[in-house]
Amino acid sequence: MAYKVKLDMFEGPFDLLVYLIEHARMSIYDIRVSEITAQYLETIRSMSAPDIAAAQEFMVLAAVLIELKSKMLLPGSDEEGVPEGEEDPRAELVAQLIEYKRFKEMAAFLAEQEDATAHIHTKPQEDLSCYEGPEEESLRADSDQFVRAFRAFLFRRQKLEEIRHTYERVERQRMSIEHKIGQIRDFFAKATRVRFSELIARKNDRYDVVLTFVSVLELIKQAAVKVRQPKPFGDIEITLIDDQVNQS
């Protein structure tokens, strides 16, 4: 070969191939595959051992070139080596080379631009700490914060849930206030006056005592009954107010 090239001059196999093609004054659209493959392989062969280890991409393209060459030697090819009735086997490679060349030209353009702007200078920011006055308020939030806060809330709520079982019992009691009132009304179906102690089913059940008392209070509030306690801490007499019976 009339020229010597060093592989590290090239950015990659396409770069080398473009160089060889241009150097051989071939059209990139009409690569003389046999000739260019020989040159390419020669260049790779001249590489030193460490280069080879560092440049496997060059080998990949060498394989592509050899495959191309073999395809174009197949019988049935026209005088240019293109098999009849088939797509030019070089088309793929040409497309790649053209695209690579395009970006290489762009890179050159960018380098020019970089040169041009190298003559422009900016200045560093002034020390602005003296302007740090009273802060302005602005609401700041992001979706992460939103989710975090909500998760924390759900966690706290779960713990509350356990405590809330107590509340649920109170709930049931409240429900049974209605039930208890029903029972009291059943009493009044038989008599118009009843003693508090008669209303309590199980004497030792503090819950039942309280429930009954609250139920009676509720009935007083509804003006359904009148109550009377003859002596302090004595039994309470509960009297039905008549028109309530008629209504119910």
Add this chain to the structure above:
Amino acid sequence: MSANPRIKSALESLLFVWGDPLEAKVCAELFDLSVPEMIEAFRELAGEYELRDSGLRIREMDRSFQLCTNAENDDYIQRLCTPVKEKRLTQAALEVLAIVAYRQPVTKGEIDSIRGVRSDRALEGLIRRNLIEESGRSQAIGRPILYATTREFLALFGFETLEDLPLIEDAGTFALSDHYEYSDELSIGQIAISLDGAEKAEDV
């Protein structure tokens, strides 16, 4: 006598990159001028800045010149540089906001019952900040006000639509158990309302 425009342009560039006061003597050497000529050029340039009421000024100190800002614009610089204090929503506000966001439209009663605590203050704060708004009335007894999130809510948290709300694993159970809890809690809420005028202090 007027200084060379080429020199004045160069002086502007030099003052700009130098930053500190630039000695007339140093520039005189650079442009091959006498020091008085150099000072004259600087002053002429400074005069032009004042004449066109530029936002920049050239100040002179002991035969040195420095590029600086026009003091009149200090307010703007102040405002550009003042760090903005980031105020955050409180946990209470975020909770209420989350409930409104996921359950909207929702009444205050529902929010209270879900949280197990009254939310009047948090709600007020969120309305003031325009993160939630009234969106009609419920058909329930007393026709309580319904609340929904606003466009500002979406903007603040960076959501485009309500569909962007993150899925929260527990939100499912939160929704499912809601009906049951709702009835229970509501009655507690009613008792609380009748007994309790005060409410837990909550700031947004």
Add this chain to the structure above:
Amino acid sequence: MSANPRIKSALESLLFVWGDPLEAKVCAELFDLSVPEMIEAFRELAGEYELRDSGLRIREMDRSFQLCTNAENDDYIQRLCTPVKEKRLTQAALEVLAIVAYRQPVTKGEIDSIRGVRSDRALEGLIRRNLIEESGRSQAIGRPILYATTREFLALFGFETLEDLPLIEDAGTFALSDHYEYSDELSIGQIAISLDGAEKAEDV
């Protein structure tokens, strides 16, 4: 239409103290103007600088504006001081940058296949210099990282927007369709990746 001289003066001061590119959006808030109005004011100011052939210039990039020196005065600046400049980009870095600029958002695999060589080092260097950045993930298998250019990229090469990138010369009469080219490249790229562990030493 002419922008308020008061605002233009303030802009000069702000650009000076800020040093870095100043976003039109930030200023628009400060002056209670719309962003297009703000950009218009900046451009008007920049035009005045050019008209009087000032030693300073206002350059625009991606709706931000920055005060800088007139390139013509570089000689004087170099004689006064040696401003710290970043090292020039290598050929490899420039190639990668060109591909990212035109193809963005683009994956490393696509870059590699266009160049026919691995580009890891060049890519890293460009990210370190903040000329490109990650801009999400591709929908392709493995969800590879997508890269795009930054505002610093525009500044370094003196572009106002990506539209300022010149059109790449078309390959003329080349007959293959884009689709055809694309699939070819991809397969070669895949071969290269699977065969090749090492990479060519490349510094940015």
